[in-house]
């Protein structure tokens with residue numbers, strides 16, 4: 302059984318330009334329209350914040366607090382299959398506090414992984430049009446659901462990687478402490494690379510049908526996962542020790558999962574360098590749909606889907622294909638747009654869909 306996760310009864314206070322919003326979203330599709338600068342992205346950001354205590358666009362969380370206010374806070378009732386819970390996340394200039402059913406959870410991570418949310422926002426285009434770092438982050442998000450210990454393995458690996466680099470930089474390729482750091486790198490790196498590889502297999506498996514369903518008919522997508530290291534500890538150690546001189550010259554480790562890559566080719570050419578804007582956008586959306594499906598299967602729950610400004614750059618047929626997906630998915634969806642006419646409602650019920658309008662931070666149901 303895959304549980305349905307839904308936000309209901311949401312209150313947002315002093316969050317960017319949203320002074321106070323109380324609303325009861327539809328369990329299905331929520332279309333939030335408004336002109337530029339009215340607070341659409343901020344509302345999605347508030348939902349993301351109450352789910353995972355982070356922002357998808359701000360490096361500095363402080364920017365979420367409404368100017369002149371001390372705290373931003375978001376409270377939501379979350380229905381999770383048969384169960385319901387109350388989540389509250391509050392952000393001050395120096396601290397972040399969360400409550401689950403009125404109680405402080407043992408760890409922030411316990412809170413932040415309870416309500417899975419997948420978000421698409423314009424910055425996500427870097428999944429397709431920038432270097433591999435963003436694609437690796439996507440794999441790591443999925444890996445965390447497949448194997449929660451992969452996060453610790455990644456941190457331990459990164460620590461050992463840095464220590465080896467310092468040893469190489471300071472004492473050179475014959476430094477004695479290199480061997481134990483390389484052993485640590487290999488042990489943690491293999492654990493972490495296993496979770497990455499599993500995430501990549503699942504992601505790319507789900508990506509192909511998602512792309513086919515939304516992209517222009519006839520476009521060929523070819524994907525390839527190229528691991529930067531090995532799944533075998535002895536081989537990993539051997540590679541690291543044989544590359545000391547080169548790594549010392551380049552001042553970077555040339556082997557290991559920090560060099561994992563996902564290649565995306567459309568019609569035989571690199572999507573990053575050759576695909577059109579609209580094609581890159583559809584591929585990014587397809588990656589998001591694939592992420593949603595991977596997390597759904599690992600977590601046995603339908604993540605909430607937050608889509609910011611999806612339709613710009615898409616032609617009417619592509620927008621229609623995305624919209625068809627949104628209507629059919631079992632996830633609760635929040636989609637923002639400056640052009641609500643792109644999302645027509647042929648006879649949807651109140652459960653299936655609600656239409657909202659944002660004007661200067663105030664939300665009203667249409």
Ligand SMILES: Nc1ncnc2c1ncn2[C@@H]1O[C@H](COP(=O)(O)OP(=O)(O)OP(=O)(O)O)[C@@H](O)[C@H]1O
Nearest residue numbers: 317318337338339340341342343364365366367368
């Ligand atoms: N901390 C803050 N305090 C008060 N207002 C803020 C804060 N941060 C951002 N704003 C303002 O909130 C408004 C809404 O921003 P938001 O990005 O949510 O708009 P939007 O509706 O998504 O617009 P667009 O269609 O252009 O993407 C902007 O005018 C912005 O300047």
Ligand SMILES: [Mg+2]
Nearest residue numbers: 341342609610
């Ligand atoms: Mg916006």
